[in-house]
Amino acid sequence: MALVLDEEQQMLKESAEGFLAEFAPLGELRKQRDAGSQTGYADNLWRQMADMGWAAILVPEEYGGLEFGHVGMGQIVEQTGRTLTASPLFATAVLGVTAINTAGSEAQKTELLGAIASGEITTALAVDEKIHHAPTQISMTADKQGGGYVLNGAKRFVADGSTADKLIVAARTAGEAGDMNGISLFVVDRTASGVEVERTEMTDTRNYANISFNNVEVAEVALLGEEGKGFKALNATLDAGNIYLAAELLGIAQETFDVTLQYLKERKQFGVLIGSFQALQHRAAHWWSEVELCKSVVLKALQAMDEGDKKSPALASIAKAKLCEVAELATNEAIQMHAGIGMTDEYDIGFFIKRARSAQIMFGDNSYHTDRFALLSGY
Amino acid sequence: MSDLQAFRQQTRDWLEENCPPSMREPVKGGESMCWGGRNFTFESKEQQQWMERMGAKGWTAPDWPTEYGGGGLNKAEHKILREEMSRLNARSPLDSFGIWMIGPALLKFGSEALKQQHLPPIVRGEIRWCQGYSEPGAGSDLAGLQSKGEDRGDHFIANGQKVWTSYGDKADWMFCLLRTDSEAKKQMGISLVLFDMLTPGVTPKPIKLISGSSPFCETFLDDVRVEKDQVVGEVNQGWTIAKYLLTHEREMIGGMGMTDGGAETLSQTAVRVMGVEQGRMNNPILRAEVAKWEIDGACFGLTAERVTDEVKAGSGVGATSAMLKYYGTELNKRRFETLLKIQGSDGMVWDGEAANNGWLPRTWLRTKGNSIEGGTSEVQLNVIAKNILGLG
Secondary structure, eight states, X not given: OOSSOOHHHHHHHHHHHXXXXXXXXXHHHHHHHHTTOSSSSOHXXXXXXXXXXXXXXXXXXXXXXXXXXXXXXXXXXXXXXXXXXXXXXXIIIIIXXXXXXXXXXXXXXXXXXXXXXXXXXXXXXXXXXXXXXXXXXXXXXXXXXXXXXXXXXXXXXXXXXXXXXXXXXXXXXXXXXXXXXXXXEEEEETTSTTEEEEXXXXXXXXXXXXXXXXXXXXXXXXXESSTTBOHHHHHHHHHHHHHHHHHHHHHHHHHHHHHHHHHHTTOEETTEEGGGOHHHHHHHHHXXXXXXXXXXXXXXXXXXXXXXXXXXXXXXXXXXXXXXXXXXXXXXXXHHHHGGGGGOSSSTHHHHHHHHHHHHHTTOOHHHHHHHHHHHTTO | OOHXXXXXXXXXXXXXXXXXXXXXXXXXXXXXXXOOSTTOOOSSHHHHHHHHHHHHHTTTSTTSOGGGTOOOXXXXXXHHHHHHHHHTTOXXXXXXXXXXXXXXXHHHHOOHHHHXXXXXXXXXXXXXXXXXXXXXXXXXXXXXXXXXXXXXXXXEEEEEEEEEEETTTTOSEEEEEEEOOSSSOTTTTEEEXXXXXXXXXXEEEEEOOTTSOOOEEEEEEEEEEEEGGGEESSTTBHHHHHHHHHHHHHHXXXXXXXXXXXXXXXXXXXXXXXXEETTEESSHHHHHHHHHHHHHHHHHHHHHHHHHHHHHHTOOOSOTHHHHHHHHHHHHHXXXXXXXXXXXXXXXXXXXXXXXXXXXXHHHHHHTTXXXXXXXXXXXXXXXXXXXXXXX
């Protein structure tokens, strides 16, 4: 497939750009933060997004979705990186849909995907238990008892964990930390008895939670996919997650670049525009070149998911590793080139570095994905 | 069967029959490339056959028009030819500055007479070309060139000195920039001219590089007669064509060296030499260096692909050749630094059969020139800043 957007994808990108600029510009994030918002996003924003069909983009048509594909969804998520728009789009419409669609039974898909597509429910994916992403290291347990399971353990850094209606939880029905086998996925109500949710204040002011499960009883129908064989679906969900995080980071890298380039053309020192200094020109040109590489790899990774390409896992790690590197460069250069004003809270550029680092760390940073890429390549 | 399917079948059959067995093996370093020309010594009879057969079909320049000896293939057919060639691991039949550089410039800017005269021999591999651009005083500042062409009515008399003439001592003809109007502003007053290297007064002298080889010459021009009908485009309007050619050269250098035509990838070499324990390559620092390079290499390859696709779709921003040249050459230098670390003291062996005649240290040193020739990395960054980012 050619590495270009088709007409419909281009239109979706432009409509997302227009919508987000109008209803969810960066100022909205500042407003949520200053108001001490408990969700990090406005409820009516998610309602609007769902009405436009964004929650349904990845849902198959037979379950009430639009089945528009990853390249299209990627354009929206990329735009949310430019505006730093917080919403359930990632945790619900990407992670929730991918996990349920990959692992779920016919009944689960019919029930849950339909409800997601219409914007009725939101989801959160609870995977990590330690400070570093390590999906095989899951030690939370799910013991088979009676007709169902009893869950015990703790999860952290769960995006939308404090607001989601349904938690998709990875727990162990067999084996021990380090084993790929024995991991199972469960759909658990956030309000179920024994689920203890602690909302955490994070640097990017988004909505995360640490969640404890204390003897949480769930019915057998809560099991998503086959018992003990959840790792494959989890992996596919994490690959998708990482590709979308890369798309968001691409938006961040581009927006910080555009804003900084504009500043280089406005700010005067020593009687001239600072953009006339070669020291800054070369750094800007290098930064621009890196962003060009990022555009290519993100688009390729999105296309690979649409095509069911077996290189998707490697591409997910390549894209995430590269975007972590370039987002770090971009946000650091943005502050340095803005200099003093870039250090102030009043100026917007600081919001980008805060969101970028959280997005980098979620589901594995540059070092994690460089290592994973090497392992997948046989070294 | 569709026309394209029929074309694929015919191409496959023809290649099966005409590509000699030894031309289906990977190229062993630069020495087994086929450059053609009056003075070329073929590595083997088969190498010559392969060039001549492909040249006769026009498939050394598959997309050039048939009236100039080219293959006349459209994009889809050209792609099929490439695919069928790689299916056989067929070598490139002819590597040629004629095909890569002056040919496209002639097709775009040359008179009918010049196209008729020069393009068919390029396609057949009969004439090998070299480029007379840089001068001792005009490197990055190419438009500052001083070699003069003095107007003598139907011809010019050229005097001056060119430098970094690739294979100047082996080439048959030169395409050369001369200042033909010394009164005009820097970029004006430059003409692109063509002349035979056997013309009296043309003296190429090889320059020995840090790699020990001499792929470049300095070329002295002493009262060299250049016919007026060998001017490409208009007299004094050569700078536009020169810039067009530089773009081609950048793309060529930027894309070079990412793979060695069927040779090992960086990680394959690393694994072979360093070994793997419990799934991970020994030496974690080097492993990370290799992986980071392969990630960047993959992203760069995809970018070259995307830029091509965007041009086809008519949506490209253009002017990306500077970026590809900058990034590609810097990547290639990095690759060889990493290869050197992988090979340890073996990587320092300069000569001898066992060390492939010092291929690694010599090629490593040669890559240092990648980010200099065709415009330094710093010049490329200037081009990006000025032309794409609009920074003055």
